[in-house]
Amino acid sequence: MELIMFVSDCLNVNKLGHLTIGGMDTVALAEQYGTPLYVMDEAQIRSNCRKYKNSIDRFYSGNGIAAYASKALCCKALCKIAMEEGMGLDVVSGGELHTAMSVGFPPEHIFYHGNNKTVEELVTALQYGVGRIVVDNLTELDVLNQLASAQGKNVSIFFRVKPGIDAHTHEFIRTGQIDSKFGLALETGEAMQAVKLASAYKNITLKGLHCHIGSQIFDIEPFELAAQVMLGFIADIKRETGMELQELNLGGGFGIKYVPDHQPVEYDRYMERVSKVVHQTCAQLGLQIPYIIIEPGRSVVGNAGITLYTIGAVKNIPNVRTYVSVDGGMTDNPRYALYHSEYHALVANKANQQRDMTVTVAGKCCESGDLIGEGMLIQKAQAGDILAVLATGAYNYSMSSNYNRLPKPPVVMVKDGESRVVIKRETYDDILKNDLL
Template identity: 45%
Template sequence: MISSELNSSSQGHLILGGVDAVELAHKYGTPLVVYDVEEIRKTIQQFKQSFEASGLKYEISYASKAFATVAMYQVLKQENLHTDVVSGGELFTALKAGFPADKISFHGNNKSKAELEMAVDNHIGVVIIDNFLEIKLLKEVLEEKQQSINVMLRLTPGISAHTHKYDQTGQVDSKFGFDVESGQADEALQQVLSIKQMNLIGIHAHIGSQIFGVEGFEMLAKKMVEISQNWHDKFDFVPEILNLGGGFGISYTDEDEPIGANVFIDKIISTIKEQTKEKGLQLPEVWIEPGRSIVGPAGFNLYTVGSRKDIPGLLSYVNVDGGMGDNIRPALYQAKYEAVVANKMNAAIEEEDHIAGKYCESGDILIDKQALPKVEPGDVIAMLDTGAYGYSMASNYNRNPRPAVVFVEKGKDKLVVKRESYEDLVRLDESYI
């Protein structure tokens, strides 16, 4: 989100979801994570509209790892979305929120038997199988419980997105999925088809994250249809569902040039229609798994400015009361963000500063260079587009409590995750003496 697109009050305060961000900081304390729920709903509707125009059967499956709380799953339920989880903890949270189990898919490259038992016991919609051990474990669970379940196979198609190396997942050299090129995928297909308790409904692939071009998705769509044809010819099996994952990029700074969700979806759909027609296959149901693109632009981190360090001839360090414990991405990925002073939205830009966190690491720099008005202790800094992978990757490093989370919508604010207390930090500790 570009700062010029933000709303401000006559007092020069940042407005989020119709609520004064400075008042939120004072009411709930900082650091504070704020989500504009209306923005989440708008993005979901944009995804849906793109598919509705195509006439294809589809499913939008929210990637929980971007941000998973009870309140988030409740919003997804209201919007009639599917969701994917990648751990027993995410699955437990979704179920605790009352999210429909039959609209949950379970990802993960090392699911435990206990996690698979949890999935089967709760009759979730689909398990997305990632490796050969998982086939064995899931078979054991289904036999022991005399149950059956829908499954997909996660494939590694040999397509690499042009993103940070940690965000690439579709290339051959990846920890995820069955490799297509080596024949692993064919072997996995045959094993699963031989197990009567597993109903194989589709195939899945994910090529990476923060993708700004359609070329990778076009290549993936072609590859998925090609695999479908090969399996039709060799094994008399055609997947009903093609799940092309997520990874749709968003704008964190002016350097980013994202394209609309409709552009991604239109290219995926047109390619699948063209390729299935050419190969004489029926049109499949199409799934996607957006996470960052749904919650990223809707999230904001609010901090209070404390000390600053001014160095002659160099940028000053503006120190805030949060940092890498509530947003590890700048340190981990060298991710870039933009920020504004929430209580000085109408003030003129006077300086460029480092925005630094309070954690005992030199690398705890939230933004390396940010143009700002004159910043003083007590000012409220709002980092933009922090809704994805910030709170979900938060830690207690330096024994700092994790922040509270507030949802705002139509002028109302609601606390949805309480701030951790110091007592929470030692709640699981046991005495040694």
């Protein structure tokens, strides 16, 4: 029970020995809604939002905003929660923007990212009046200026800058170093060139800079260094152009507990230390404290979610391994197949029992790499048991697919002893709806 609580505060074990989330019995939820099933605890999500918002208020005197990175999990319910909690919103596609606008999210608090936005997406962003478009490259800058001119508008932008920071994380999710598809490089002079070009465009107003050094980061030092580098660039811009940018988006990437051994930095501690660097560096460089934006995604929803499966076959290969097969897999959680991401799992209907069975959790896809984890220690499992995989609130539903024509599971939100569906389970007809003969 202690290990479960250690992974996420919203989990516990009830008198029946069943895993609970937000006080609700996960076995009962599986019976009510079927499996596979994503379950999210709304109270945990809101608590995570408030920690970030309160940190902005405390360490930057409210001179900033925490913007939820919606790619972690984007749906109407999450956009609405972020809006109600006073968060901004980070979107990376026309679909995410459309979702936000469908619930009336204030467009002035939306930050539109992406390394290859289409003309259609940029036109839509201009029509909605998105607060800041984060320009990734010189081609986008030119196209955006033309589109803004055609609409008779002036658009506020950030430039995404690569600060050259190696965040010591998985190579697939490092995005701050020079060899990245994202952003403009400092080392080559490309970023300064972009700043000078923007100042010449009549329909562009450069408001600030953005950086993002990676994901699932446990160290504070890379964030501190990134803040120093970005403020140094703001000082360089002031010296060369006379323009002092007033806004700085330091991105996200804060790590969460996927397994008990993970030790992520407390949000307040991160915010406090980085704010000290911001204040000290600005004083040294003669800069005003900029309006600070951060963009947490995984750390808002990751630990608030779990995925429930029904166990089917249990296959022991003597002296090799034991496979526990579930009714989902890489279609609802591709992160192990992509990154070998670690997860903590347990048998939800035996949560109070000793974990003494080491297994490989296998999905049902016709794919040998369809695994959710290897060497996972769980309670003794048999067909019909409910397996819970923890901390799946981020990048699971949002990365899910219909491989093998499997329908996507529903997302259920729990709050105050009640549950509701926020994303419906797909049907086979849903999969067929765009097919033509």
